[in-house]
Amino acid sequence: MPGQIKHIIDAIVEERSHGNPVLASATRSKLLLKGIDPSRYTNMSPDDPEVMAKLKEIAKESGEVTI
Numbered sequence: 001m002p003g004q005i006k007h008i009i010d011a012i013v014e015e016r017s018h019g020n021p022v023l024a025s026a027t028r029s030k031l032l033l034k035g036i037d038p039s040r041y042t043n044m045s046p047d048d049p050e051v052m053a054k055l056k057e058i059a060k061e062s063g064e065v066t067i
Contacts, residue, residue, distance in 0.1 A: 003043040008055045013038070016062065034058060 009031065017023035028038045036051060036058075 002046055004047045005045060005051055005055065006041045006043050008052065008059065009036070009038045009041060012055065012059050012062075031058070 012031070013024050013027045016027045031038050034054070036054060
């Protein structure tokens with residue numbers, strides 16, 4: 001199902017930023033440093049199992065996001 005990566009990225013950003021645009025930008029930058037470019041993924045992007053696993057691991061690290 002396309003768009004799951006975008007959904008996971010949005011959930012991570014929303015949970016960590018709590019609506020603060022500065023924290024949202026910082027969270028996207030952290031994802032970029034970890035090898036995931038949030039701007040590359042849309043609701044129509046094919047889901048890569050490797051990227052999804054990496055995102056789920058990032059979400060577990062913070063313990064904030066449930067996916």
